[in-house]
Amino acid sequence: MTVLDVLTALQDSALAHAISKTDHLVAAGLQILHVLGLIFFLASLVLISLRALEWALADQPIPEVARDTSRLMWTGLFLTALSGTLMFIATPKLYYFNWAFGLKMALVVVAILIQATLFRRIAKRDAPSLRFVRVSVGLCVASWFSVAMAGRMIGFV
Numbered sequence: 001m002t003v004l005d006v007l008t009a010l011q012d013s014a015l016a017h018a019i020s021k022t023d024h025l026v027a028a029g030l031q032i033l034h035v036l037g038l039i040f041f042l043a044s045l046v047l048i049s050l051r052a053l054e055w056a057l058a059d060q061p062i063p064e065v066a067r068d069t070s071r072l073m074w075t076g077l078f079l080t081a082l083s084g085t086l087m088f089i090a091t092p093k094l095y096y097f098n099w100a101f102g103l104k105m106a107l108v109v110v111a112i113l114i115q116a117t118l119f120r121r122i123a124k125r126d127a128p129s130l131r132f133v134r135v136s137v138g139l140c141v142a143s144w145f146s147v148a149m150a151g152r153m154i155g156f157v
Contacts, residue, residue, distance in 0.1 A: 007092045019090040027090070030083045037079025038148055044069035044076065045119075045144060049137040052122045054130075066123035100157045104150035111143035 010016060019026065050056040051065040088095050095101045118136035122128050 003096070004093075007096055010089060010092045013089070016089050016092075019086055027087070030087050033079050034083040034087065034151075037076045037081075037083060038151075040072050040076025041080060042076070042144060042148070044073035045141065048119075048123055049141055052128070052133045052137055061126050062122065062128070063124055063126065095154070098154055098157060100150055100153035104147055104154065107143060107147045107150050111140070111147050114140050114143050 019030075047057070047069050048062070048066050051058075051060065051062055057065055114136075118132075119140040122133055122136050
């Protein structure tokens, strides 16, 4: 079975038809949820980053800020993943053959690796070294915002 066969089967599924044949407001709603989820996720990431860089919330320990923003981060990640998956299922061939979508998915993998390896270390420590914080925060924020920009390009190519 080729990739094209899988994409065709997915696009011909009942769920794909249900999404693609509904009112155009459903697709718009999915896009809004996708962006809203990304905003939630990035907002929590920026708050933790600002605290780690000692630019804001200096009176709170980094692990406390990370814990307080974790619900926002997980909610954003859930909304983004769910809505993105549903948008993909509706027209998988359109997305799969779009180079900007491929770029976005590659950047998502890079961002997750950076988040899991570097950024999580910052969120668990009270006083990580400033050099490590700057590098980790810079890479993490840049990678996630790159995901957002690549996602924005999908509609234009």
